[in-house]
Amino acid sequence: METRVAVYDDGAVDLEKLSLPPRGVGEIDVAMSTAAICGSDLHTVLGHRSTPDRTALGHEGIGEVLDLDNDVHDLRGERLAVGDRVVFALFSACGSCDRCSAGLAMKCRNLLKYGHESVTTAPHATGTLADVVRLLPGVAVLKVPAEVDDRHVVAAGCAVATAAAVVTAAGPPAAGTRALVYGAGAVGSYTAAMLASIGVDVAVSDPNPDRQAAVTALGLRLAADDAPAYDLVIEASGSPVAFTEAIDRIEIGGRIVAAGAVSPGHSTVTFDPATLVRQRLSLIGVHNYTAEEFRYGVDWLLAHGQRPEWSTVLSAPFPLDDVERAFAEIQRGRFLRVLVQPGSDA
Ligand SMILES: [Zn+2]
Numbered sequence: 001m002e003t004r005v006a007v008y009d010d011g012a013v014d015l016e017k018l019s020l021p022p023r024g025v026g027e028i029d030v031a032m033s034t035a036a037i038c039g040s041d042l043h044t045v046l047g048h049r050s051t052p053d054r055t056a057l058g059h060e061g062i063g064e065v066l067d068l069d070n071d072v073h074d075l076r077g078e079r080l081a082v083g084d085r086v087v088f089a090l091f092s093a094c095g096s097c098d099r100c101s102a103g104l105a106m107k108c109r110n111l112l113k114y115g116h117e118s119v120t121t122a123p124h125a126t127g128t129l130a131d132v133v134r135l136l137p138g139v140a141v142l143k144v145p146a147e148v149d150d151r152h153v154v155a156a157g158c159a160v161a162t163a164a165a166v167v168t169a170a171g172p173p174a175a176g177t178r179a180l181v182y183g184a185g186a187v188g189s190y191t192a193a194m195l196a197s198i199g200v201d202v203a204v205s206d207p208n209p210d211r212q213a214a215v216t217a218l219g220l221r222l223a224a225d226d227a228p229a230y231d232l233v234i235e236a237s238g239s240p241v242a243f244t245e246a247i248d249r250i251e252i253g254g255r256i257v258a259a260g261a262v263s264p265g266h267s268t269v270t271f272d273p274a275t276l277v278r279q280r281l282s283l284i285g286v287h288n289y290t291a292e293e294f295r296y297g298v299d300w301l302l303a304h305g306q307r308p309e310w311s312t313v314l315s316a317p318f319p320l321d322d323v324e325r326a327f328a329e330i331q332r333g334r335f336l337r338v339l340v341q342p343g344s345d346a
């Protein structure tokens, strides 16, 4: 089978044509209908992380099942068929190693991460900015009803599932819980919306005026500088300043969930450990998510994420042929996600 894949190599993004070998047992080939460029794709393309040669880009998206074995089921136990619309997790896990057994499948000892692998190694088609993605049997998949717009579920596999993991780490909210979310990127915005939907009184902090406008457009509230301390603070910006502020603005007994700083070696912070001790604080890091959290995120999208305002934070779709221009657009920072529609080139 032939597919085009957006590839990062030697400082440039190119569209490569690949000839895929026949798929393996249990693998699912998915024809991408819409993919989204995430901030971490941009990190890769800007050279902020070490990457293998010819990295297949993209790990968010929705597509249609093109080819699969008999008797393959999604996370809900629904049988999958050719033509079903699916979203999927950004990693494949073995399900049997010590980390998988400990509920840390995203750190599986046999992990494969979509959007970060070379097209030279199996299963080759591991980026969503492509005509076809090949899902290994260890990837969590969920069917999406036919009537749901691509745009409303396109970020399921990274931003939304990560937000679900953050909300899970925050724990069930007590009545009257007040939360502050640092960073109105995709993870921060979805986290804030999810917290609001379970009754948390949530405010969002972001210094960028465009992002502030997006917060308001999404029906969320901006944080006041003089607000009293918060029961829960989410650090989703990756800024070391926000991390330090989080410790200053948390109530005694409060919980800080940190999910923003994903690139090691880029920042350090200083804080007095006595603050952590004397204020009885909990500090939890969240990176990626479990299959259950992915399902929570997709269920939330289907119940709450289909309001038109969520479309305002997404770009108009670019054809796959224009993937370089799509990367230029995400770098401009006007949109939380820039969309690419592989099927729109014909
Ligand atoms: Zn991502």
Ligand SMILES: [Zn+2]
Pocket (backbone or CB within 6 Å): 093, 094, 095, 096, 097, 098, 099, 100, 101, 105, 108, 109, 110
């Ligand atoms: Zn494992």
